[in-house]
Amino acid sequence: MPRLFTAIEVPKEIGTMLSMLRGGIHGARWIDPENYHLTLRFIGDIDDRTANEVAGILDFVERPSFKVTLTGLGQFGGKKPRAIIASVQPTPALIELQAEHERMMQRIGLPAEGRRFTPHVTLARLRDASVIEVADYLSTRGGFRSVSFPVSRFVLYSSRASQGGGPYIVEADYPLRGRAGLEQRYANAM
């Protein structure tokens, strides 16, 4: 049974930049740059027939290309930090694309995603990390400059069945319409 999720890829140049932020927290498992992604809809472990339905219905997405902006660093988990993330600006184009994926997955009978969509790129997963160390890490990386990149497609990724985690494999890709995002390649948002 494949474990699937839809996502936006992070361009290599941006991944290289993000990879410079690795290190400095005990108990952190830093994501390999080639596995950086922005999850849109986690689908989970499903049978091959449903996987084909997922791949098929996503073909009907008809949306314009857009820009994704990484705005800064943060963490998930509060007092029990579990991830270091790059925050992503929740633009209407991104939110609407994600919402369409959600509707489509429900249309083919998958259960609704209970969690609110908080767009992000995970940089590290944490286990038993110190709150103070995480706070120090985030404050010393305060120089993170906001950066944008164009998005001209989204993808259906598979990860290791039942286990999750990389390497992630692109099972299918879906173009977005037009050149809106491409005109401003890697423009700094600030």
Ligand code: 3AM
């Ligand atoms: O890498 P990020 O943080 O974007 O956290 C998992 C990962 O997100 C998330 O799906 C992405 C690809 O594995 N994920 C894993 N299990 C999940 C679940 N049960 C989940 N998201 C929602 N529900």
